[in-house]
Amino acid sequence: MKNIFWINLAMLFLIPDLRAGSYADTAIIKTHLTTITKNNGYRTHDNIALLNSTAEYIYNEFKQHADTVYYQEYSANGQVYKNVICSFGIKNSKSIIVGAHYDVCDKQEGADDNASGIVGLLELSRLLKNKKLNYKIDLVAFTLEEPPYFRTKLMGSYIHAKSLIDNKTNVHGMISLEMIGYFKDAKKTQTYPLGILKVLYGSRGNYITLVKKFGAGNFVRQFAKQFKKTKFIKTKKFTGPAYLPGIDFSDHLNYWLFGINALMITDTSFYRNKNYHETTDTLETLDIGRMAKVIDGVFEALLNLK
Secondary structure (H helix, E strand, O other): OHHHHHHHHHHHHOOHHHHHOOOOOHHHHHHHHHHHHOOOOOOOOOOHHHHHHHHHHHHHHHHOOOOEEEEEEEEEOOEEEEEEEEEEOOOOOOEEEEEEEOOOOOOOOOHHHHHHHHHHHHHHHHHHOOOOOOOEEEEEEEOOOOOOOOOOOOOHHHHHHHHHHHOOOOEEEEEEEOOOOOOOOOOOOOOOOOOOHHHHHOOOOOOEEEEEEOOOOHHHHHHHHHHHHHOOOOEEEEEEOOOOOOOOOOOHHHHHHOOOOEEEEEOOHHHOOOOOOOOOOOHHHOOHHHHHHHHHHHHHHHHHOO
16 A cells, blocks of 8 residues: 555655646657658658658548548649648537648658657547547648749638638638747757747747737637646747738638638747758657657647637
8 A cells, every 4th residue: 555655655756747648649649750761762842752651651640530531632833732631529500620731841850850740630530530629620631831932822821711702701810830840949949030039938949939910810829828838848929910020820820811720839849840841851850759748738628719
């Protein structure tokens, strides 16, 4: 009996993750990251074969868990590209979109940018299976986020956001998972677009950021509140003007264009991760444990949104 008492005490006080609850599986995360990043070739806009095989992998993973799975195909410069979409809680009237892009900029694995976001979607699909939800949740894997299509109407997220408006979909809000796997505890590992921000946010790259613009809307406020409430990972909120460098450097920008409340969840990209758009952006540089905690936070926040 004494041994059981001390074991229980250790679990309660010495292993805080068990006390808080844990959902995402680091072994599954690593397997997904390996499959997506360790290929003969790169997920660039001109490598249609690899983009298609990546889309197929995402589709097959979604299919194991979701109520509905489908491709959203469209043409760009004579080629067919695919967003991959799955849905949960399809009987609910209002939708929440959680998205990430699976293409890369150039000849790089793109582990943090943005296999990390895609794997976040894959884990969320596993976790959301058979859960009672207050909203319809669509997980969307976007194509063509990177140059040369960035900020064009051929971005996968533009195509998707426009389709929501065209179909008069009742959208509560959108979450963009953009680079969620890189963390550093040392000083001077975090930079900012404005020097004064270092005073407010510190010089250690050991937190995840919820990025929103001024006047972000009710959904963004609710989600940020629920995410921080989970306390799975050190979290900081950043609110700024849409023109501040980096604040709209992902797929959420297209939802803003169509008047949809949206935010970005990010490790701050190139303000922290100097492997951004480099060949050094590899799986081995990621902190899978903290990446899992980001996914946990998103999952629990989605469950608790009213």
